[in-house]
Amino acid sequence: MKRCFAAFFAIIMLACFIFGACTNSGPHGEVVPTPEPQNSPAETVPAGTENTPVPTPASTEKTEADVAFEEIAEEIFISTIISDGLTFHQMCVDPASYDIEEEDIERGWGEVSYETSMEGYAENDAILEELTSIDRTKLSAANRIAYDNLMEAIGLTNELRDYYYYDEPLTPFNGAQTMLPLIMTMYEINTAEDAENYIILLEDMPRYIGQIAAFEREKAAHGLFMTENALDQVISSCNKFIDEGSSCFLIGYFEDVLDGAPFTLTESEKSSLLDRSRSCVLNGIIPAYRDLAETLDSLRGSCRPMKGAAERSEDEKRYYELQLKSEAALNASADKIAQLLDSYSEKMLSKLIAIMMQDPSAASIFGNQISSGDPETDIAYLKRLIENCYPAIPEQKIDFVTIPDAVADDFSPAAYLISAFDDPSRNVVMFNPTADNRTMLFTLAHECFPGHLYQTQYFRNSTVPLVQQALAPTAYLEGWAVFSELMVAGMASKYNTNACLVEQYNDILCNIMIPAYISIMVNCEGWQEAEIRDYLIGFGLNDDDYVDILREYAVDVPLYFFNYAMGFVNTYRIYEKVKPQSDSELLSFFESYLGAGPCYYDILNEKFGVK
Secondary structure, eight states: OOOOOOOSOGGGGGGGTEEEOOOSSOTTOOOOOOOOOOSOOOOOOOOOOOOOOOOOOOOSOOOHHHHHHHHHHHHHHHHHHTSSHHHHHHHOSOGGGGTOOGGGOOOSOOOOOHHHHHHHHHHHHHHHHHHHTSOGGGSOHHHHHHHHHHHHHHHHHHTTTTOGGGOOSOOTTTOHHHHHHHHHTTOOOOSHHHHHHHHHHHHHHHHHHHHHHHHHHHHHHTTOOOBHHHHHHHHHHHHHHHHHGGGOHHHHHHHHHHHTOSSOOOHHHHHHHHHHHHHHIIIIIHHHHHHHHHHHHHTGGGOBOSOOHHHHOHHHHHHHHHHHHHHHTSOOOHHHHHHHHHHHHHHHHHHHHHHHHHOHHHHHTTTOOOSOSOHHHHHHHHHHHHTTTSOOOOOOOEEEEEOOHHHHTTSOSEEEEOOOSSOTTOEEEEEOTTSOOTTHHHHHHHHTSSSHHHHHHHHHTSOOOHHHHHTOOHHHHHHHHHHHHHHHHTTOGGGOHHHHHHHHHHHHIIIIIHHHHHHHHHHHSOOOHHHHHHHHHTTTOOOHHHHHHHHHHHHHSTTTTHHHHHHHHHHHHHHHHHOOOSHHHHHHHHHHHHHTOSOOHHHHHHHHTOO
């Protein structure tokens, strides 16, 4: 039986295997200055505990509960990876490795409809009923963690059942209009069958884009359309792609692939594939983007005011609060999340000021180059930094690619493309040619070692249940990556560790923590420009442009920062609780932390005794 979680769009699955860096700049590349030391708060560090030991492996004998749970988990895992053609291609190389039948695979983009969404929620209910019939106490330790994560994931998702039209796939930054064509250039083509399935996705894209356009019309009819500011940016993104015309990067990408194909095609077969690709882009996808842009522009009169959720309606505020829990991977109130963000913002500022007072030279060299200028050299350095305090993983091959110029303005500085479950050998890191590479070392720490690539490969080479890996909370993954940057900053003596830490505390504070906190205040408390400015003054950050852009993000991309901000806060809280003091203690901590697999933070906090 097919298993799936309720999800509004297949494009949401992109978040499951693309992890973008949020480093040293805001989403549009705005570099924020180091805060001036004003009203320095006192730093309080919770008392540490003895390092958490690595658990002793449990018996391999399976109980009836284990068998029942693993059957459900396998069905959910398979349903997740076959949910659309792109996800399947990225997550699974050989269908036979998971006994997947070809007729069960969705080769297109899936469906965007209210009915499909409700079917997903009904399936969630059925899964919950089966899970609750299992005696959790009879599960193995690993299955118990996976079980708890599934229960929380379904529970948080089901809370959004009545908010279908509140979701927004077309955002100014990393929206579907940008991600759909970009991700197609990451489609690995090694066989003639791969080439055919790529064309199938291209041919299905106009239909899918049309369904998104229809969804936006329905949103407008419900009074839930985007703001005019967001509308202008989304239409601009569409027009950039439209203006590519016959020079569209999708056409060039496929031509380059077939020219260097590791498989044999006759001239007739190659010509046919190229003609289909070119025709699909020029006669299908670009016209679909033009129709989407025209549809959006026709809805301009339905644009919502530039106000936070609290000022728009109680329902919108409630949706924001529910989504906040999912984005933070923490089943906590908005007030609790705000309190954590505020507290740890003060802590980051306190640490930053302490370094500058102790070592004034660290501030004087703020803005220096923190990179060799060569990704491979930087990665070799990162691997040397972590070799004694992180668990070893197999040697990795990395392919570096450049994001097309047509979508670069709307994309992260860099991103890691996650590897397949049954063949984790391919790691792809995408670079944005418009990004500032001054701190490339931190970007590569986030994306590669010890960030996303390292963590992904650790799990792929572990016994963590596949369903737990496939449904990993994004906040958990991004929290690890941001924390990885900070760890590297404290080790990178080649670039002056104090200067590196100043860079990182500044970045985490100004470009992650504060924007997330302001978003809660705007959307839950109705903060206006004056309240934002008053709060920022305490950090020495009252620049007009910074105030304006924070308010814009809070309204138009209100949840963007929470994967990073709350992921980091919760990872850091656990690290503080354990408080490892040496390389060996760090190694033991990371083995224990990673050994639990990707988790919601309620589960990890309980494991490590964090209140």
